[in-house]
Amino acid sequence: MGTLATDRSSYRAYTPRPFTRDERADVTILFGGLHWRAERVLSAVFASQGYRAQALPTATKEDLLTGREVADIGQCCPTSFTTGNLANFLRKESVRIGSDEVSRKYVYFTAGSCGSCRFGQYHQSYEMALRNVGLEAFRLFLMAQDSLDQGAAKGDGLEINMPFTLGTVWTLLCTDLLQSIEYQVRPFEVVEGETAKAVDESVDYLCEVFRRRPNRGRKWGPLLWHLTTPYFVNALRDVHRRFGAIEVDRLRVKPIVKITGEFYLQTVEGEPNYNIHRWLESEGAQVYPAAIAVWLDYWMRWYVQGFEDHIGIDRFARQKMQAVRTLQRLFGWTYNRLRRAMGNLPAELPDQYELRRLAAPYFHSRLSGGEGDMLVGKALWAHLHKKAHMTCELSPYACMPNTMSIGAMQGALGRHPDLLYAPLEIKGDAEVHALSRCQMILTEAKKRAQKEFDEVLRRTGMTIERGRDMLANRPEMRRATYRLPHLGVVGTAANLVLHLAGQGRR
Numbered sequence: 001m002g003t004l005a006t007d008r009s010s011y012r013a014y015t016p017r018p019f020t021r022d023e024r025a026d027v028t029i030l031f032g033g034l035h036w037r038a039e040r041v042l043s044a045v046f047a048s049q050g051y052r053a054q055a056l057p058t059a060t061k062e063d064l065l066t067g068r069e070v071a072d073i074g075q076c077c078p079t080s081f082t083t084g085n086l087a088n089f090l091r092k093e094s095v096r097i098g099s100d101e102v103s104r105k106y107v108y109f110t111a112g113s114c115g116s117c118r119f120g121q122y123h124q125s126y127e128m129a130l131r132n133v134g135l136e137a138f139r140l141f142l143m144a145q146d147s148l149d150q151g152a153a154k155g156d157g158l159e160i161n162m163p164f165t166l167g168t169v170w171t172l173l174c175t176d177l178l179q180s181i182e183y184q185v186r187p188f189e190v191v192e193g194e195t196a197k198a199v200d201e202s203v204d205y206l207c208e209v210f211r212r213r214p215n216r217g218r219k220w221g222p223l224l225w226h227l228t229t230p231y232f233v234n235a236l237r238d239v240h241r242r243f244g245a246i247e248v249d250r251l252r253v254k255p256i257v258k259i260t261g262e263f264y265l266q267t268v269e270g271e272p273n274y275n276i277h278r279w280l281e282s283e284g285a286q287v288y289p290a291a292i293a294v295w296l297d298y299w300m301r302w303y304v305q306g307f308e309d310h311i312g313i314d315r316f317a318r319q320k321m322q323a324v325r326t327l328q329r330l331f332g333w334t335y336n337r338l339r340r341a342m343g344n345l346p347a348e349l350p351d352q353y354e355l356r357r358l359a360a361p362y363f364h365s366r367l368s369g370g371e372g373d374m375l376v377g378k379a380l381w382a383h384l385h386k387k388a389h390m391t392c393e394l395s396p397y398a399c400m401p402n403t404m405s406i407g408a409m410q411g412a413l414g415r416h417p418d419l420l421y422a423p424l425e426i427k428g429d430a431e432v433h434a435l436s437r438c439q440m441i442l443t444e445a446k447k448r449a450q451k452e453f454d455e456v457l458r459r460t461g462m463t464i465e466r467g468r469d470m471l472a473n474r475p476e477m478r479r480a481t482y483r484l485p486h487l488g489v490v491g492t493a494a495n496l497v498l499h500l501a502g503q504g505r506r
């Protein structure tokens, strides 16, 4: 008893040794947890700021097992994947150059939060994992999510300033748009592999664009420049032109599957989510990926709500709320400006306040953690606006917010029984089970896509042969960059038939 009362050593917070400016040239900053396009361009942003940086390899099943072994076994699976991923990378490097050298040569940089879920405990997980692999001297740093300019992080080696933060945000916007167009084109490409090649070249090109980003000072100058410059717009126009060389056959009938779920699982592309994006495509679906920008938009909405709740308590709450709303509007405006540069092909940002309104009967907007009320809101939004035939929600094993949202979705399904919803529990090691469950719902989605297509043919009096003849005379419509209007049906092929029928009448 006495020992428990007096021994405070167990409560010591993790304090990394500082990372200093003098070390910058020799130390490599490790980061990860996003999709590969964003990670590659982010490396260029780090380089443009004078850092050496390297994205960790995408996590594997082996990393999951290591994460369970060296950190808390009951933690949610994204925590196991990411801690195991870091631990395995460092272990391998330790074998190569020794653990002292690893602790000297690398630091890890990740997003942090107080979190109402596991997210608030990530650093403890990492710390435990590092201790268990004998690397307690290794340094990891958290970037708070609520400040654009955080100055030097634990020493002056890493400075999270305006140019760095803006570079990160613009990277996420540009690579979101690229990912969106990629998933709209690949399922319809006539020559296999052309889309992958265009994406690869575009990512290399964007790396160069971000590496050559001009230096506009350190405080408000960079913000003004990023908001007003045509620099990124022109770069994305070039990317759009590259895609223009790809020929597509949009008469292929495919169900559209919207991916939602916990941030890491919906974003990453690899073993942590059973390669679900590629798997769905191989099963004949068109994937509607989850943009990181939607989460950033939600994060701003979260602060707006917080200030909204303090009106009448904090006398500046209204002004603070307006300030974040302005920031949020600027964010949406920037997204749309960049989207226009890509011919308005990438998916639009859903309105956060509409998502909140849609989710409100089922999930309280003030419940935080994970994606909060957004999972319910996004599933309903995609269904009601005819954006997808089906929603596939990637729900991590042992994730509290996702479990709540799956429960809440039952209420939404009661009122919208037509909504095709596949919540997949992702454990990392139960692939067959999760994919077979997804396949069951996907089969229904395929039937709906076909039925919708047949119905449109019947309504317009068109045939597939007639459609192909019309397309043969309109080469611009066979380009990947041709923007097909959304004409009130979900599927790409069905919208194309309606569009062709409209053109035929002119």
Ligand code: SF4
Pocket: 076, 077, 078, 079, 117, 118, 119, 262, 263, 369, 370, 371, 396, 398, 399, 400, 401, 402
């Ligand atoms: S949202 Fe879920 S999976 Fe993600 S950190 Fe929180 S508990 Fe873990």
